[in-house]
Each structure stands twice: as structure tokens, then as C-alpha cells.
Amino acid sequence: MAKITPISGFPEWLPEQRLIEQQVLDTVRRQFELYGFAPIETRAIEPLDVLLSKGDDKEIYVLQRLHAEDHAEAEFGLHFDITIPFARYVQQHRGQLHFPFKRYQIQKVWRGERPQEGRYREFYQADIDVIGDGELPLAYDAEFPRLIHEIVDKLPIPPLTIGVNNRKLLEGFYRGLGIEDITGTLRIMDKLGKIGVEGVLQQLTDQLGLEPDQAQNCVALGQIRGEDSSFTEEVRALGIEHELLSEGLSELAFVMEACEDLPPGRVGADLSIARGLDYYTGTVYECYLEGHEQVGSVCGGGRYDNLASDAKVKLPGVGISLGVTRILGYLFGRGLLSADRSTPVVVLVALPDEESRLAAMDVARRLRRRGIPADVHHSPQKYGKQIRAAERRGIPYVWFFDPKGEDGHQVRDIRGGQQVPADPDAWTPSEEDFFAG
Amino acid sequence: MAKITPISGFPEWLPEQRLIEQQVLDTVRRQFELYGFAPIETRAIEPLDVLLSKGDDKEIYVLQRLHAEDHAEAEFGLHFDITIPFARYVQQHRGQLHFPFKRYQIQKVWRGERPQEGRYREFYQADIDVIGDGELPLAYDAEFPRLIHEIVDKLPIPPLTIGVNNRKLLEGFYRGLGIEDITGTLRIMDKLGKIGVEGVLQQLTDQLGLEPDQAQNCVALGQIRGEDSSFTEEVRALGIEHELLSEGLSELAFVMEACEDLPPGRVGADLSIARGLDYYTGTVYECYLEGHEQVGSVCGGGRYDNLASDAKVKLPGVGISLGVTRILGYLFGRGLLSADRSTPVVVLVALPDEESRLAAMDVARRLRRRGIPADVHHSPQKYGKQIRAAERRGIPYVWFFDPKGEDGHQVRDIRGGQQVPADPDAWTPSEEDFFAG
Structure with a gap:
């Protein structure tokens, strides 16, 4: 090139x-x-x-x-x-x-x-x-x-x-x-x-x-x-x-x-x-x-x-x-118009470990099925690093799940830090969380 | 040219x-x-x-x-x-x-x-x-x-x-x-x-x-x-x-x-x-x-x-x-994909006479304000002609209003022919009437 x-x-x-x-x-x-x-x-x-x-x-x-x-x-x-x-x-x-x-x-x-x-x-x-x-x-x-x-x-x-x-x-x-x-x-x-x-x-x-x-x-x-x-x-x-x-x-x-x-x-x-x-x-x-x-x-x-x-x-x-x-x-x-989001993603699914990749992809799939733009973090880094990656792109939520199935699923609003239990087939973000299109 | x-x-x-x-x-x-x-x-x-x-x-x-x-x-x-x-x-x-x-x-x-x-x-x-x-x-x-x-x-x-x-x-x-x-x-x-x-x-x-x-x-x-x-x-x-x-x-x-x-x-x-x-x-x-x-x-x-x-x-x-x-x-x-609509318009507002043009434009404006694509017929032709113009473009509804204000407003579904009284600030077509976008 x-x-x-x-x-x-x-x-x-x-x-x-x-x-x-x-x-x-x-x-x-x-x-x-x-x-x-x-x-x-x-x-x-x-x-x-x-x-x-x-x-x-x-x-x-x-x-x-x-x-x-x-x-x-x-x-x-x-x-x-x-x-x-x-x-x-x-x-x-x-x-x-x-x-x-x-x-x-x-x-x-x-x-x-x-x-x-x-x-x-x-x-x-x-x-x-x-x-x-x-x-x-x-x-x-x-x-x-x-x-x-x-x-x-x-x-x-x-x-x-x-x-x-x-x-x-x-x-x-x-x-x-x-x-x-x-x-x-x-x-x-x-x-x-x-x-x-x-x-x-x-x-x-x-x-x-x-x-x-x-x-x-x-x-x-x-x-x-x-x-x-x-x-x-x-x-x-x-x-x-x-x-x-x-x-x-x-x-x-x-x-x-x-x-x-x-x-x-x-x-x-x-x-x-x-x-x-x-x-x-x-x-x-x-x-x-x-x-x-x-x-x-x-x-x-x-x-x-x-x-x-x-x-x-x-x-x-x-x-x-x-x-x-x-x-x-x-x-x-002139800097009169700028954006804080570089992706349409609303939920970043955190990747707990390499073995859970297919399970994480399944969580993303269930969210997408209901119209929620979702993505899986690319690498099983420390959760703090994964949250910062979401922050840098302006993604409002990070999704956590326990690969052993004990703690279930949780979603964290990284703007405020609240983290609550959530069902990937039911949880829905608010309308303002979507990049208005 | x-x-x-x-x-x-x-x-x-x-x-x-x-x-x-x-x-x-x-x-x-x-x-x-x-x-x-x-x-x-x-x-x-x-x-x-x-x-x-x-x-x-x-x-x-x-x-x-x-x-x-x-x-x-x-x-x-x-x-x-x-x-x-x-x-x-x-x-x-x-x-x-x-x-x-x-x-x-x-x-x-x-x-x-x-x-x-x-x-x-x-x-x-x-x-x-x-x-x-x-x-x-x-x-x-x-x-x-x-x-x-x-x-x-x-x-x-x-x-x-x-x-x-x-x-x-x-x-x-x-x-x-x-x-x-x-x-x-x-x-x-x-x-x-x-x-x-x-x-x-x-x-x-x-x-x-x-x-x-x-x-x-x-x-x-x-x-x-x-x-x-x-x-x-x-x-x-x-x-x-x-x-x-x-x-x-x-x-x-x-x-x-x-x-x-x-x-x-x-x-x-x-x-x-x-x-x-x-x-x-x-x-x-x-x-x-x-x-x-x-x-x-x-x-x-x-x-x-x-x-x-x-x-x-x-x-x-x-x-x-x-x-x-x-x-x-x-x-x-190959004719394997064809459309019956040549416009996004859902409602064609019929024009009763030249004097009513601004009133007709106002009706269209009230429909648009609620997200309904609307247009005014360009010329005060006979209503039959205006309906046929809507038909040719695949517009599902024609809107009639009485410029003297006596008969009020009516909307006609030209696919079935039903015509009912309607309020330009309240009437809403069904979702399938919109050109899915």
C-alpha cells in the first residue's frame, strides 16, 4: 500500500x-x-x-x-x-x-x-x-x-x-x-x-x-x-x-x-x-x-x-x-458539533475467559434478536479493562454473565455504575440509549 | 439538453x-x-x-x-x-x-x-x-x-x-x-x-x-x-x-x-x-x-x-x-421484484377548488406533523380523477374536506372504498400503510 x-x-x-x-x-x-x-x-x-x-x-x-x-x-x-x-x-x-x-x-x-x-x-x-x-x-x-x-x-x-x-x-x-x-x-x-x-x-x-x-x-x-x-x-x-x-x-x-x-x-x-x-x-x-x-x-x-x-x-x-x-x-x-459515541453498540458483552466465547456470542445474539445492538469484547481481559474499552467508544452498558451459571446475568450502566441482575431475553435499554438514527 | x-x-x-x-x-x-x-x-x-x-x-x-x-x-x-x-x-x-x-x-x-x-x-x-x-x-x-x-x-x-x-x-x-x-x-x-x-x-x-x-x-x-x-x-x-x-x-x-x-x-x-x-x-x-x-x-x-x-x-x-x-x-x-408504490405518500389530500389550496395544504401539514407522509393533489380536478391519480401511485388513502366546513373531513381507503369521517389531528393509518422503510 x-x-x-x-x-x-x-x-x-x-x-x-x-x-x-x-x-x-x-x-x-x-x-x-x-x-x-x-x-x-x-x-x-x-x-x-x-x-x-x-x-x-x-x-x-x-x-x-x-x-x-x-x-x-x-x-x-x-x-x-x-x-x-x-x-x-x-x-x-x-x-x-x-x-x-x-x-x-x-x-x-x-x-x-x-x-x-x-x-x-x-x-x-x-x-x-x-x-x-x-x-x-x-x-x-x-x-x-x-x-x-x-x-x-x-x-x-x-x-x-x-x-x-x-x-x-x-x-x-x-x-x-x-x-x-x-x-x-x-x-x-x-x-x-x-x-x-x-x-x-x-x-x-x-x-x-x-x-x-x-x-x-x-x-x-x-x-x-x-x-x-x-x-x-x-x-x-x-x-x-x-x-x-x-x-x-x-x-x-x-x-x-x-x-x-x-x-x-x-x-x-x-x-x-x-x-x-x-x-x-x-x-x-x-x-x-x-x-x-x-x-x-x-x-x-x-x-x-x-x-x-x-x-x-x-x-x-x-x-x-x-x-x-x-x-x-x-x-x-470548528468543534461546534461532536459526538461521544463511535459505534451504534448499546451493550458490550464482557468476555470472562476464552472458553466462554461462544456463550458470550449467544448472549449478544439474544439481545440483537430484540433489536439491541450488541457486541462481545474481543479478548478476556480484566473486567476493568473491558469496561474502559466500552467507555472509550461511548457504549452505555456492559453485560456480565457467570460462565458457571451460578451468578446469572448482570448489566452495568457504566455512566452511573449501577449494576443489576438482567435477563438477556427480556432486559431492554431506554430509548435514549440507542444512537438516535 | x-x-x-x-x-x-x-x-x-x-x-x-x-x-x-x-x-x-x-x-x-x-x-x-x-x-x-x-x-x-x-x-x-x-x-x-x-x-x-x-x-x-x-x-x-x-x-x-x-x-x-x-x-x-x-x-x-x-x-x-x-x-x-x-x-x-x-x-x-x-x-x-x-x-x-x-x-x-x-x-x-x-x-x-x-x-x-x-x-x-x-x-x-x-x-x-x-x-x-x-x-x-x-x-x-x-x-x-x-x-x-x-x-x-x-x-x-x-x-x-x-x-x-x-x-x-x-x-x-x-x-x-x-x-x-x-x-x-x-x-x-x-x-x-x-x-x-x-x-x-x-x-x-x-x-x-x-x-x-x-x-x-x-x-x-x-x-x-x-x-x-x-x-x-x-x-x-x-x-x-x-x-x-x-x-x-x-x-x-x-x-x-x-x-x-x-x-x-x-x-x-x-x-x-x-x-x-x-x-x-x-x-x-x-x-x-x-x-x-x-x-x-x-x-x-x-x-x-x-x-x-x-x-x-x-x-x-x-x-x-x-x-x-x-x-x-x-x-x-426478471420481474421477480416489483413494487406497487412509486411514492412514500400515505394520504393524498383532495383539492376541492383552487381557493381551498391553502386549506388543503394545512390539512397535509397537520397529518405530516404526526409523521404521516401526505401531499395535496396538484389540481382541482373531479374527485374521480384525483382518486385515480392516487391509485396510479399506490397511495392508500384520499382525504376529503368540505371547504365550507359543513361536512367536515372524511378519509377514503381507496383499496376497499370505505370512507369515514376523520380528524386531521387524530386519524392514524395502520403500520402496514406506510412504505416500510
């Missing part, structure tokens, strides 16, 4: 961390299913032209067989998100799916970007999307902030601030101002958080050639926030008129109203949100960890009309993606 | 199939945890020299960034199994792990081989291994057949026949016969099932230059089977003596005895099992679906002494790998 060093950007967790990650993914999945999303997985690879049709080509890892012909063109690459593979999946299996098709997908994705804190080259995304056949009611756009809020509320992570905006609102406003390069404007406005008001004003005028008052208006719009539908008045006060703007305003107002029973501070209109990817056509979402905004966006998505559609069929969709690895990697790295 | 065709060897399931796959993976995982295995995941890529140190290099997919320098050497490849990455993980994180380290790992792997029925280029493996620090009792070898039997017993798949053999037994026997090329002999003996007795005899004499009676003895050994430890006598009757043979015989007898309470036909000694990979050093396992042996081996593994060890540290291990995709792909393909 040769190199055994970490590879930058490809995180690996210890078992105690993976147990937490798994618990997080289980909670996410359960919540997705409660909301009626069905699971799918797509293959890890896509044809390069599918990947290149919507993506930033610098990030793609291409794949080749080790002994491919020297000059063979690479045909496939690893997916860098799961939205584009999902759109391809829907087109490919359209005849076998029921629409609106609500699906979730929790998979790893790969990006060949320069690794830095909070940026990974391999990471988990947890995506939900719904795709309609022909049309898709706005009610679906309103469902996502609630769903994301409810998930995060159940996870051992800081609360999320969910920002919502609408691309029609932005595009309508820009068009109302007489701006033609909508994509260019969106791209620069997207940097408001990073380069600030002055930087954005300068780029809008220098790079796009906007008039100073056009640029000022764009920035004014981008600074509007609100937790109810009051943002509508603020936008109207800027005095810009456009049909698309009105449509976007009423869509965003609908989403905000549908979320108004959520706790304060969780969901807000944030008119700075643009989302870099150019396929969004309506609602857009962007979420930050409260108090840890420096991590960057950890969840985002939006409405797209043309991602899965083709010339003949219109398949509009809306989706959101939760960056599980980004959140956990940050929290693990 | 360009190509939307399937890619040979990269299977993708429909939601109804993925629901089954997920249920299978959950059962596997729960069983692994009951036996005290802790979860880890390793990155999808490994340095090429790690992959090449133990593998068949023709199968490796190498990775390169799309815009890498033209002549950059590829450094990394996708893993083709999870045993080698696990051995690397153990070496890398040794100081932070507790030994014996029992871990499970359920991940996709990639092999660039020629696709054919039952062979995939991307597929799930579910692996368990235990690695000891310095030594590892044989009791662990005896645990795997039982664990695998218990898993398969809980899955909607045909029973497995678990064959067990021992490399020391084979090597000792071959050495006792005076054979020197042990690896070559193993490689040819491994083909017994494929090319038959005559083919193997011919290759042993022609390719390896064995004497006819040496070859005959090898084949005679390879034909021994048994469900108890009677195989020992049959081997001894061949009259070959070697220390390693005796050791292997007693190890295999120990494993067989520890499994003797399992139902007949499930676990047997099978002295033809060699396992192609050359890192095994003791117990080896190979499992087939009963009545579907033509699929090939769907589960296999064994004891290895030198995979994770290095010059300074001995880290012997034993593991087994279950080919989940191979099993499911075969059963899906």
Missing part, C-alpha cells in the same frame, strides 16, 4: 462523525418523505455535452478507462450537481413517471475547483425538486421554505435564515429601467454581499455601461429586505414599472404570505438574491447559517421553466438543494 | 424501484448496526498507486479535470471496491480508531469492465469488515455467515447459499502435493464452476505443468462439500499431509460448528471456493442466490492478514461484501 495521505477537498469523517452525518441524512430524508417526495438516484456520470450545456466547465472531472486508446476523446464526466442529472432523468423516463413528479435525491457530487475552507471537491447534496407536466402551481414554491425550516429545526445545527427573491421581479425591474443585459446585471448584482455597494456600482457602470442612476436603482432594489409583504411598497416607491416586475412582486408576496406563520427571523424576502446559475426563471432561494454567515450559502435553489423542457414539452420545475457536507464540515472543523 | 440515452452498465431505477432499494439498504444497515459495526464512508477516489497495488488495472476509471494541462499524468481513479479504500482509511486514521475496528460501508463503486447481464460499471456494495490490532480471533470469521443469513432472511429476495472455505486448507493441500505455484493453482481452481472438471484438469497440467495425479487430487479436493464438519474426514481420506492444511481444516471446522444452528441448506463448506483476489489468507466466503446460481456470486469475502498491515504494524482483518445492485438488478430485470 502506497500513499496514505488525505486528498485536499475530499473529506472523510471518523465513525463518530459519520454517525452524526447519517443521523442528519436520515432526518432530512424522513422530512422529504413526509412532504411526499419520492427517492431516486441518478448515475454519477453524465455525457460531457449534458454537463457542459448548463455548467461551468472548469469544474468538471472527466473520466477515462485506464487503458483507453491514447487519443480517445473523453465522453463522460462526474456530475457537479444533481439538478442537471435530474432534468435529464425526467426527460429520459418521462413516460414512466407521474406528474407533478416530486423527488428527492441525496448523493455526492464532484467539482474540480480549488479547495478552500467550506469548499469541497466531493460533497453531499440533498435535493428536492418538483416538476410539472405543462404547468406547476406557485403553491409548490411556497412549500420549500417551510420544509427546509422544519428539517433544520430537527437537526443539531444552528438555525437557517432563508432568503427568498424572484427572478421575474429582478428582470422586470431591470427592463423597466431600460437595461438590456439582464444576465450581466444579475451576475454583478449577485456579488453585492462580496464586493459591497461601491464595487457593484462601479462594475455596473464600467463593465456594463449602465447610467449612474440605473446602477443606483439596481443597488437600491438589492438592499430591500422584509419579513412580510411590505417589500412590495418599498419596490413600488422606486417608481419603476414593468409587467414582469408586477408578476414577480405578486409571486414573491404569495410565497411570503404562505410562510407567515413560521417563527420570526427564519424566512425573509431578500431582493439581493440573484443566484448565479442562469436557468432560474422565478422564485429563488438562498440560505445562511445564522451567526455563521461567513460559511456562505448552505442551501439554495429556485424555479426553472426550461431545464427539463424541450421543444415539444414544457416541464417547469422548482427545487432546492441543501449542502449537507458544507454545513457538517464547517461545524466539525 | 443533449443526449438523454441510458449509458450501458450504469443502471438507474424508477422511484418504485428506488423505494425498494432503499428499504433493502436500510435493512442491511440496521442489521450491520445490530452486530456492532460502525458506519464510515471513504472518498470515491484513490491515488492510482493505491488502486493498482491490489487490483486489476484494466477496470479502473481514471479522473482528470476537464482543463488539466494536456500532458498532466492522471493521479487519481475511482475506487473499484471498498476493501482497498477501507484498508487505506485504517492505516491513515489508525491513531483515532478503536480496535478491533468493526465498520460497515455502503457505497457505489465503479469498474470499467465490459457490461453484460448482472455486471455493472456503477453499483452498490455493502461491506462489513473487522480489523484487529495485532491479532483477531477466529470467532469473527464465524460471525459473518450468520449475519449475512439474517439479513437476507429479512429481505424480499431468494435465500442465499453461503459457501465457506479456507485458503490455508487449499494452500496446505497444494503444498502437501508438492505444488509450488499456489496462486496459479488457485486461479485455475477458481474456474471449476465455469469450465468444469475436464477444463480445470487440462489447464492444471498444460498451463502449470502439474503431474496428472496432482491435478486429480486438486480437483478431488475442490469437489468436497458438506453442511457439518464431516468434510474433514473426506479431506483426510485423500491422504495429503501439511501443517497449513491441518490449520485450515480446524479453522473451517470451527466456523462450520459455530453456524450449525442455522437452518439446513444455508451455510456449507465448499472446498471449490478460491476467490480470485490474492489478498485472502484464511477463511473465504462465496454466496449464491438459491435457484438463481447463474447470476454468479452475489456476496463474498474472507480473511486477510496483510491488506492493512505494514512493515511495523500487523492489522489482520476479515470482511464480506454484499452486491446489492447485482441482486436487485437481476430481480428487477
Whole structure:
């Protein structure tokens, strides 16, 4: 075995961390299913032209067989998100799916970007999307902030601030101002958080050639926030008129109203949100960890009309993606999330002597039969050593039995030290003793 | 969007199939945890020299960034199994792990081989291994057949026949016969099932230059089977003596005895099992679906002494790998495993009219709050149409409510047609109505 060093950007967790990650993914999945999303997985690879049709080509890892012909063109690459593979999946299996098709997908994705804190080259995304056949009611756009809020509320992570905006609102406003390069404007406005008001004003005028008052208006719009539908008045006060703007305003107002029973501070209109990817056509979402905004966006998505559609069929969709690895990697790295258990085992059966090994395995078997994760200590060490081995792994109970059958069975809660007689076919730990899964 | 065709060897399931796959993976995982295995995941890529140190290099997919320098050497490849990455993980994180380290790992792997029925280029493996620090009792070898039997017993798949053999037994026997090329002999003996007795005899004499009676003895050994430890006598009757043979015989007898309470036909000694990979050093396992042996081996593994060890540290291990995709792909393909539900939804809330959408969403929310997966029908169609939409997806219940509040709420079991008044804050479906997860 040769190199055994970490590879930058490809995180690996210890078992105690993976147990937490798994618990997080289980909670996410359960919540997705409660909301009626069905699971799918797509293959890890896509044809390069599918990947290149919507993506930033610098990030793609291409794949080749080790002994491919020297000059063979690479045909496939690893997916860098799961939205584009999902759109391809829907087109490919359209005849076998029921629409609106609500699906979730929790998979790893790969990006060949320069690794830095909070940026990974391999990471988990947890995506939900719904795709309609022909049309898709706005009610679906309103469902996502609630769903994301409810998930995060159940996870051992800081609360999320969910920002919502609408691309029609932005595009309508820009068009109302007489701006033609909508994509260019969106791209620069997207940097408001990073380069600030002055930087954005300068780029809008220098790079796009906007008039100073056009640029000022764009920035004014981008600074509007609100937790109810009051943002509508603020936008109207800027005095810009456009049909698309009105449509976007009423869509965003609908989403905000549908979320108004959520706790304060969780969901807000944030008119700075643009989302870099150019396929969004309506609602857009962007979420930050409260108090840890420096991590960057950890969840985002939006409405797209043309991602899965083709010339003949219109398949509009809306989706959101939760960056599980980004959140956990940050929290693990700062010591904000740690575990005291490195195994799902609830009971360690102590091994009195080598001859009792099969008897000890039988005790473990009887516990397992009733759903209690159990294991036999590997070696007939002194009991003190066996108890310390359980302690180090965070196993709550050690089981003792008398191989001669005289003293029967006893179980010891090593957190408190109480030791009581117990029957391997009847004794049951409390629910909190299990690693919540 | 360009190509939307399937890619040979990269299977993708429909939601109804993925629901089954997920249920299978959950059962596997729960069983692994009951036996005290802790979860880890390793990155999808490994340095090429790690992959090449133990593998068949023709199968490796190498990775390169799309815009890498033209002549950059590829450094990394996708893993083709999870045993080698696990051995690397153990070496890398040794100081932070507790030994014996029992871990499970359920991940996709990639092999660039020629696709054919039952062979995939991307597929799930579910692996368990235990690695000891310095030594590892044989009791662990005896645990795997039982664990695998218990898993398969809980899955909607045909029973497995678990064959067990021992490399020391084979090597000792071959050495006792005076054979020197042990690896070559193993490689040819491994083909017994494929090319038959005559083919193997011919290759042993022609390719390896064995004497006819040496070859005959090898084949005679390879034909021994048994469900108890009677195989020992049959081997001894061949009259070959070697220390390693005796050791292997007693190890295999120990494993067989520890499994003797399992139902007949499930676990047997099978002295033809060699396992192609050359890192095994003791117990080896190979499992087939009963009545579907033509699929090939769907589960296999064994004891290895030198995979994770290095010059300074001995880290012997034993593991087994279950080919989940191979099993499911075969059963899906033959129509031997199918599902009637394409969604986890238990209740579809009927939408009486567009104005009642928020009220309908509220009903769904109240059901979800109590853990019942619920969804709102997307459009205020005639109730007959909404019921048929639920039927098509396999949703058992449709919920009706009177938007004017006069008739209250009713729930209809669409499998039987019964419709009864129900309270969205109290009504609960039976356990079997949930998609078992």
C-alpha cells in the first residue's frame, strides 16, 4: 500500500462523525418523505455535452478507462450537481413517471475547483425538486421554505435564515429601467454581499455601461429586505414599472404570505438574491447559517421553466438543494458539533475467559434478536479493562454473565455504575440509549 | 439538453424501484448496526498507486479535470471496491480508531469492465469488515455467515447459499502435493464452476505443468462439500499431509460448528471456493442466490492478514461484501421484484377548488406533523380523477374536506372504498400503510 495521505477537498469523517452525518441524512430524508417526495438516484456520470450545456466547465472531472486508446476523446464526466442529472432523468423516463413528479435525491457530487475552507471537491447534496407536466402551481414554491425550516429545526445545527427573491421581479425591474443585459446585471448584482455597494456600482457602470442612476436603482432594489409583504411598497416607491416586475412582486408576496406563520427571523424576502446559475426563471432561494454567515450559502435553489423542457414539452420545475457536507464540515472543523459515541453498540458483552466465547456470542445474539445492538469484547481481559474499552467508544452498558451459571446475568450502566441482575431475553435499554438514527 | 440515452452498465431505477432499494439498504444497515459495526464512508477516489497495488488495472476509471494541462499524468481513479479504500482509511486514521475496528460501508463503486447481464460499471456494495490490532480471533470469521443469513432472511429476495472455505486448507493441500505455484493453482481452481472438471484438469497440467495425479487430487479436493464438519474426514481420506492444511481444516471446522444452528441448506463448506483476489489468507466466503446460481456470486469475502498491515504494524482483518445492485438488478430485470408504490405518500389530500389550496395544504401539514407522509393533489380536478391519480401511485388513502366546513373531513381507503369521517389531528393509518422503510 502506497500513499496514505488525505486528498485536499475530499473529506472523510471518523465513525463518530459519520454517525452524526447519517443521523442528519436520515432526518432530512424522513422530512422529504413526509412532504411526499419520492427517492431516486441518478448515475454519477453524465455525457460531457449534458454537463457542459448548463455548467461551468472548469469544474468538471472527466473520466477515462485506464487503458483507453491514447487519443480517445473523453465522453463522460462526474456530475457537479444533481439538478442537471435530474432534468435529464425526467426527460429520459418521462413516460414512466407521474406528474407533478416530486423527488428527492441525496448523493455526492464532484467539482474540480480549488479547495478552500467550506469548499469541497466531493460533497453531499440533498435535493428536492418538483416538476410539472405543462404547468406547476406557485403553491409548490411556497412549500420549500417551510420544509427546509422544519428539517433544520430537527437537526443539531444552528438555525437557517432563508432568503427568498424572484427572478421575474429582478428582470422586470431591470427592463423597466431600460437595461438590456439582464444576465450581466444579475451576475454583478449577485456579488453585492462580496464586493459591497461601491464595487457593484462601479462594475455596473464600467463593465456594463449602465447610467449612474440605473446602477443606483439596481443597488437600491438589492438592499430591500422584509419579513412580510411590505417589500412590495418599498419596490413600488422606486417608481419603476414593468409587467414582469408586477408578476414577480405578486409571486414573491404569495410565497411570503404562505410562510407567515413560521417563527420570526427564519424566512425573509431578500431582493439581493440573484443566484448565479442562469436557468432560474422565478422564485429563488438562498440560505445562511445564522451567526455563521461567513460559511456562505448552505442551501439554495429556485424555479426553472426550461431545464427539463424541450421543444415539444414544457416541464417547469422548482427545487432546492441543501449542502449537507458544507454545513457538517464547517461545524466539525470548528468543534461546534461532536459526538461521544463511535459505534451504534448499546451493550458490550464482557468476555470472562476464552472458553466462554461462544456463550458470550449467544448472549449478544439474544439481545440483537430484540433489536439491541450488541457486541462481545474481543479478548478476556480484566473486567476493568473491558469496561474502559466500552467507555472509550461511548457504549452505555456492559453485560456480565457467570460462565458457571451460578451468578446469572448482570448489566452495568457504566455512566452511573449501577449494576443489576438482567435477563438477556427480556432486559431492554431506554430509548435514549440507542444512537438516535 | 443533449443526449438523454441510458449509458450501458450504469443502471438507474424508477422511484418504485428506488423505494425498494432503499428499504433493502436500510435493512442491511440496521442489521450491520445490530452486530456492532460502525458506519464510515471513504472518498470515491484513490491515488492510482493505491488502486493498482491490489487490483486489476484494466477496470479502473481514471479522473482528470476537464482543463488539466494536456500532458498532466492522471493521479487519481475511482475506487473499484471498498476493501482497498477501507484498508487505506485504517492505516491513515489508525491513531483515532478503536480496535478491533468493526465498520460497515455502503457505497457505489465503479469498474470499467465490459457490461453484460448482472455486471455493472456503477453499483452498490455493502461491506462489513473487522480489523484487529495485532491479532483477531477466529470467532469473527464465524460471525459473518450468520449475519449475512439474517439479513437476507429479512429481505424480499431468494435465500442465499453461503459457501465457506479456507485458503490455508487449499494452500496446505497444494503444498502437501508438492505444488509450488499456489496462486496459479488457485486461479485455475477458481474456474471449476465455469469450465468444469475436464477444463480445470487440462489447464492444471498444460498451463502449470502439474503431474496428472496432482491435478486429480486438486480437483478431488475442490469437489468436497458438506453442511457439518464431516468434510474433514473426506479431506483426510485423500491422504495429503501439511501443517497449513491441518490449520485450515480446524479453522473451517470451527466456523462450520459455530453456524450449525442455522437452518439446513444455508451455510456449507465448499472446498471449490478460491476467490480470485490474492489478498485472502484464511477463511473465504462465496454466496449464491438459491435457484438463481447463474447470476454468479452475489456476496463474498474472507480473511486477510496483510491488506492493512505494514512493515511495523500487523492489522489482520476479515470482511464480506454484499452486491446489492447485482441482486436487485437481476430481480428487477426478471420481474421477480416489483413494487406497487412509486411514492412514500400515505394520504393524498383532495383539492376541492383552487381557493381551498391553502386549506388543503394545512390539512397535509397537520397529518405530516404526526409523521404521516401526505401531499395535496396538484389540481382541482373531479374527485374521480384525483382518486385515480392516487391509485396510479399506490397511495392508500384520499382525504376529503368540505371547504365550507359543513361536512367536515372524511378519509377514503381507496383499496376497499370505505370512507369515514376523520380528524386531521387524530386519524392514524395502520403500520402496514406506510412504505416500510
